[in-house]
Amino acid sequence: MKDYIDSGALEVFVMGCATDEEVQELMYMKAKYPEVNEALKQLEIDMEKMAQNAAIMPPPGTWNKIEDEINDLILREERQNKPVQFRTSDNGYNGQPKAPAADQYIEVEGASSHMRLHKAWRYVFAAIFVLGKIFLGFAIYFYLENRQAQEQLKELKTEVKELRR
Known part of the structure; x- marks a missing residue:
C-alpha cells in the first residue's frame, strides 16, 4: 500500500489528470484499503491549504462590482422580455415607440482618468x-x-x- 500511495496516483487523481482506468483502480483501492482513503483525504486537505496560501486577495470593491454587473444583467434581461409599449400621438398616428425614461440610462464614471489600451x-x-x-x-x-x-x-x-x- 505504501508503494501505491507513494506512486503519485493519488496526486494525479486530485489534480484531475487521471485516466478512466486510473480512476477505477483508485476507487477500488480506496474502498478496499482504508489507508488509501485516509491518504487521499489528507492529500486533498494539503492541496486546499496550498491553494489558500497561494491565493491573492482581490482589490476592495470587487464583490460590489460583480454584484452590480449581475443586477444589471438581470434588469437588462427583464427589459428585453417586456413587450414594446406604444403611445398614441396627438395627431392620431399610432406606432411610435415610447421615449426612454431617464432612469434607463446608466451614468458612467471611471475610477481613473487614464485610458487602457490593448x-x-x-x-x-x-x-x-x-x-x-x-x-x-x-x-x-x-x-x-x-x-x-x-x-x-x-x-x-x-x-x-x-x-x-
Missing part, C-alpha cells in the same frame, strides 16, 4: 509617434534647405542685375 495599439501609437518625429525632422531640414536656396537665388538675381548694367 498592447497592440500601444505599439501602433509608438510607431506613429516615432514617424511623426521623423517627418518633423524632414520638414525642418527641407525648410532650411528652401530658405538657403531662396537666399542663393536672391544673390544670383542681384549678380545678374549688376552684370546687365
Whole structure:
C-alpha cells in the first residue's frame, strides 16, 4: 500500500489528470484499503491549504462590482422580455415607440482618468509617434534647405542685375 500511495496516483487523481482506468483502480483501492482513503483525504486537505496560501486577495470593491454587473444583467434581461409599449400621438398616428425614461440610462464614471489600451495599439501609437518625429525632422531640414536656396537665388538675381548694367 505504501508503494501505491507513494506512486503519485493519488496526486494525479486530485489534480484531475487521471485516466478512466486510473480512476477505477483508485476507487477500488480506496474502498478496499482504508489507508488509501485516509491518504487521499489528507492529500486533498494539503492541496486546499496550498491553494489558500497561494491565493491573492482581490482589490476592495470587487464583490460590489460583480454584484452590480449581475443586477444589471438581470434588469437588462427583464427589459428585453417586456413587450414594446406604444403611445398614441396627438395627431392620431399610432406606432411610435415610447421615449426612454431617464432612469434607463446608466451614468458612467471611471475610477481613473487614464485610458487602457490593448498592447497592440500601444505599439501602433509608438510607431506613429516615432514617424511623426521623423517627418518633423524632414520638414525642418527641407525648410532650411528652401530658405538657403531662396537666399542663393536672391544673390544670383542681384549678380545678374549688376552684370546687365
